[in-house]
Amino acid sequence: MNSMNLKVKPLDMETGRNIVVLHEDDVGELGHFAGDRVKLATPKAELVAIANTTRRMVGRGEIGTFIEVTEALSLKPGDAVSITFAPRPRSVDFIKKKMDGRQLADEEINSIVDDIVAGNLSSTELAAFVVSEYIRGMNLSEIVALTQRMVSSGDKLELDISPVLDVHSIGGVPGNKYALVTVPIVAAAGLVVPKTSSRAITSAAGTADVMEVLANVTLGLEEIKRIVGKVGAVLAWGGAVRLAPADDIIIGAERMLGIDPRCQLLASVMSKKLAVGASHILIDIPTGSGAKVEDLDQAHSLSHEFMELGYMLNVQVEVAITYGGQPVGHAVGPALEAKEALETLRGDGPRSLIEKATSLAGIMLELGGVASRGMGRQMASDILKSGRAYQKMREIIGAQGGNPDVKPDDLPIGDKKEILLAPYGGYVTHIDNQRINLIAHTAGAPRDKGAGIRVILKEGRKVDKDEPLLEIYAEHEAKLDKALAIAKRRSPIRVEGMLLEHLVKKGHVFKGGRETGPPGARA
């Protein structure tokens, strides 16, 4: 092979990939072009990197190295490296195969996952994989292979206990803090629940954001193991551990494109659960307008895929379809939700949260073999009422470095508050999940722990004109103002009696209500 000796110029760039930058004329000399790979060799080590080209970032005879490459090879400015062109990874051919709509063999999927984790694929190639997954889909045997390799290419929690219970909710519903109630109930019955969860990105609060109000959630694998060994459960942030790391990289590309390929969703959820060693998994599919899954047909088909996948992966999967058409409970935002969960554990929670938390816990108790079929729900409810779930939560909080004696009123709710009033009297017919999320997010959640929303009147409740519909909390006045402005302009709560059309004069129809612009806008 043609080779070339170049002088290292470290570049202050990190991308999670092995990237080097070569002068266009040097690349031309070797007869290759951008997107190709080069093998870098020093006297001590070798590495394959993606080669970008430039006419000015580096001179001829120089090689710019991104932080990942500089560190992996311990390079210093001016070091000599020898480069040869390396073939494109075979995984790119397999991505092409998926683009062409063909089924991938296990080894081909393994090769793609391994190259994603190793940072061997350019963002162009990674995007091609995700888009092909989205358009072409994968069959169950491909999803099995994908799940297994995502698990084995990351770290794993080894608990040497069975059964290991876990629960996962397919996102989209605001105020979905059930896990802070469900997990302690299940653990109070003596079952093991190593629950990892995510932080919110565009919504108001993920389970990790809520739990963080009460305790530390940034825990390493050894800490998680120690805590689970001690109190039987944990509520940790999944982002602090390297469980199925390919998934995190893939999700990054999905977000940029606003797509969520079904096969990747399935593999993603299952791989995170398998990586913590779960043997019995409950999948919660909130279903309803404004949730990720909007109707029961969709929910059923997804349920069957999860259960079939569980069967093929040799873990027991059951699915709960829950109502996801409006927020769970009343509170939305980290501190407000933590407060509501704590109140619920102490015996004073809203019905919808108690229902959801004990239903899911009940199924888990049955799954885990401590309740007979049909009896789990009652057992969960008894554990909650007895205070044993609250006691278990205190242990979990303590084990995760929080204050077990914390009271609901101690929690730092934002001290800036505005109230949205009903513009008309009538019945609450609809609460828009996405608008609730947007308003809470605008108010500062989840970054500002105290920011969020308390929904006062939920669907079906009667309301009089000027009665409060919801409260918005914030830590900063400016964010509160902005959130209120959005709430007024695009009300997240629809009242049945609301004016939908207002006819003024022939030819001009003024519209009000949900789908339209501000009053006075020309139709």
Add this chain to the structure above:
Amino acid sequence: MNSMNLKVKPLDMETGRNIVVLHEDDVGELGHFAGDRVKLATPKAELVAIANTTRRMVGRGEIGTFIEVTEALSLKPGDAVSITFAPRPRSVDFIKKKMDGRQLADEEINSIVDDIVAGNLSSTELAAFVVSEYIRGMNLSEIVALTQRMVSSGDKLELDISPVLDVHSIGGVPGNKYALVTVPIVAAAGLVVPKTSSRAITSAAGTADVMEVLANVTLGLEEIKRIVGKVGAVLAWGGAVRLAPADDIIIGAERMLGIDPRCQLLASVMSKKLAVGASHILIDIPTGSGAKVEDLDQAHSLSHEFMELGYMLNVQVEVAITYGGQPVGHAVGPALEAKEALETLRGDGPRSLIEKATSLAGIMLELGGVASRGMGRQMASDILKSGRAYQKMREIIGAQGGNPDVKPDDLPIGDKKEILLAPYGGYVTHIDNQRINLIAHTAGAPRDKGAGIRVILKEGRKVDKDEPLLEIYAEHEAKLDKALAIAKRRSPIRVEGMLLEHLVKKGHVFKGGRETGPPGARA
């Protein structure tokens, strides 16, 4: 909107896109994530850029700016800029629409092309577009819109003459130097031919590489206009002018993925031709084993698409299907091809090149209205024989700053040479285009102008054992050795009499010939 004031830290990175780097915690503060856009504002100007995040390239309160952004806003280290988050460009929604298999409206295609040219799309988003084009395809009305916007978003050659002739060959065939003969014939008949062409990347020589042996091909739009005005034709490198710049960016992504979406191929060719103002276009589709188009059915369907597209774009398109199963003429590589073209113009060329060059020129003469239908070929042949095409080529070379008096033997053929001999006697049954390209490329072409191949015996010719099959030329001994080694291991020329199997002893079958490994390899 939430905004934030940050200090500029220019980064020595260029990507052709507007990219900035923010600290993860600053991004979290604003509640957004990587792939989002930020609007940067200085007292003088504003710009939207793609926001990447980091924990170490920049500190909190800093913004790293790539070269494109630094220059567009004239930023200095430590300058203050204010940023607000900007919505994702709408073109990303339209790319999603194409992912979903839906037809795009003209304005939607315009928005995608404009954002590609402006550097507003991340490589992930661009890849999603290209992959969607590949998998979902586009109908003719979408391709029309794509072509038109690719033209209007770049520079255009304005000649104020009609007709303007042009010719384009769908690549893949080595030694395809016909344009150096065809263009002067057509121009000698008084027609205008502003021919731009590309350089080779993975093959041995593009038309621009070959012409560059004789004259300067890196010409600006004004120079091209001046030269065409003076001598009626030009043979310029398309890469030096900004014609349909979206196409060059899209082709970069296609190459990385090894795909060539049909709709993009059509739009690409037509946009480059429309950008030089061509009114009458001849498309050459070399067809045969090892060419881009391998059989006549494919060639016919592509032909009809080109003609239909031409009709909808209001230009006259005709198609020539030529034999592409082996090299055109004998020479492959810039100087060798330039020499063969010059010899042909001077009356001493190989039959296959004369046939192809005069056939295509004949059609162009008819298209341009200077020959009646059916008479073009004869007229082209007469012009070539009369020496008028050679005289025109001398004018073109002179106008492009070359030496019009250059003789074929003056051209700098590589002084290192090896000969590949026939291992057996028989008839030449196949010449492998891809292997010819690989060997010539390995010998140094197109970068080393003198490197390349002269194919001595073409398909159908009888050969004796140890008779020369081809000559390899190079400028550097090491490249020559490597090229010869490849030629011996994977012969580009198959002789009918060649041993295909050699049985030695029961159970061991030794295979020779094209599809197999080195002699002695175990079957």
